[in-house]
Amino acid sequence: MANLFRIKGVVKMSQIRVRMFGAFRNLVSEGVLQVEVPEKLTVVGLKILLGEKLSTLPSSFDVTRLLSNSVLANESRILPNLEEIHNEMTLALLPPVSGG
16 A cells, blocks of 8 residues: 555555544553554545555445545545645544434
8 A cells, every 4th residue: 555655665554543433442442542654645535545444444434435435624624635644633533324
């Protein structure tokens, strides 16, 4: 995966935290996943990276499908797919919700 994000030589990496909600919460301890990501990674790229990591965990649902319908948000807004992820961000992974 790192080669996918290689830009002119060395790839700088950043640490982010992803807080899990809904069905994702039980996949990781304490509902939080620490992820090392390449610099200039977008929200779409992060969702691909999360899909690779989360799909290896035991689950009772299709992680990739649910992830494709989920959004990432910071403390104030839902992030558009082409927005870049920055070092030391804390994001929330929010699956779709239904209810009555």
